[in-house]
Amino acid sequence: MLKLPELGEALPAAHPGAHAIEMLWRRRSTPADFLGSPGPDEKALRTMLTIAARVPDHRRVTPFRFVIFEGDARARFGKVLRNAFAANEPEAEDQRVDCEQNRFMRAPVVIAVISSVSPAHRTPEWEQILSAGAVCQNLLLAASAHGFAAQWITEWYAYDEQVISALGLGENERIAGFIYVGTAKEDPLERARPIMDAIISRY
Numbered sequence: 631m632l633k634l635p636e637l638g639e640a641l642p643a644a645h646p647g648a649h650a651i652e653m654l655w656r657r658r659s660t661p662a663d664f665l666g667s668p669g670p671d672e673k674a675l676r677t678m679l680t681i682a683a684r685v686p687d688h689r690r691v692t693p694f695r696f697v698i699f700e701g702d703a704r705a706r707f708g709k710v711l712r713n714a715f716a717a718n719e720p721e722a723e724d725q726r727v728d729c730e731q732n733r734f735m736r737a738p739v740v741i742a743v744i745s746s747v748s749p750a751h752r753t754p755e756w757e758q759i760l761s762a763g764a765v766c767q768n769l770l771l772a773a774s775a776h777g778f779a780a781q782w783i784t785e786w787y788a789y790d791e792q793v794i795s796a797l798g799l800g801e802n803e804r805i806a807g808f809i810y811v812g813t814a815k816e817d818p819l820e821r822a823r824p825i826m827d828a829i830i831s832r833y
């Protein structure tokens with residue numbers, strides 16, 4: 631494994647390479663339903679999270695944190711999902727409630743990326759939130775570089791008060807995303823992408 635840079639160590643300003651370009655050019659999320667085992671082991675996961683945390687962060691606020699769900703914790707959290715869903719949709723059929731309970735069982739590892747804003751800080755809230763979004767994308771790239779497939783998901787439970795409270799989120803915290811990580815059971819197909827001429831202009 632590569633050694634983490636020491637504080638103040640000189641680092642390359644760029645990392646040109648066909649491999650990196652290919653990964654970025656062809657990167658694709660794998661829907662959670664198509665994820666399976668294995669997931670990253672503890673060491674690989676730690677490395678992936680360390681890479682994910684290496685995002686641009688104006689004035690070094692670290693406006694994010696991680697919550698890892700693996701093994702039995704996924705099933706334990708499933709009970710929270712079940713109760714929250716059943717409370718919101720009391721008429722829902724059992725089959726649907728079971729499906730909601732099993733959401734986290736779709737992948738061996740799920741990481742909640744929490745946006746943790748410091749409102750009193752000089753760095754605008756918007757910038758702090760953007761950093762947390764960058765963490766999610768970095769985590770997808772780190773997973774891919776480690777040979778894992780992943781998807782960034784929010785679904786309904788990222789916004790559910792009961793779920794948010796069970797996760798112990800603070801007043802200035804929000805879920806930036808749940809990153810599902812595993813091994814693709816099937817390779818994803820390319821999806822439609824932006825028409826570049828429609829989103830590029832010159833000033």
Ligand SMILES: Cc1cc2nc3c(=O)[nH]c(=O)nc-3n(C[C@H](O)[C@H](O)[C@H](O)COP(=O)(O)O)c2cc1C
Pocket residue numbers: 657658659660661781782783784785786806807821
């Ligand atoms: C903040 C955020 C939340 C998302 N939530 C969901 C979701 O709940 N369900 C879903 O199917 N895709 C969701 N997506 C989209 C997927 O992560 C992914 O972008 C999509 O499957 C397209 O794949 P791609 O990454 O290859 O472009 C979300 C994306 C973002 C940025």
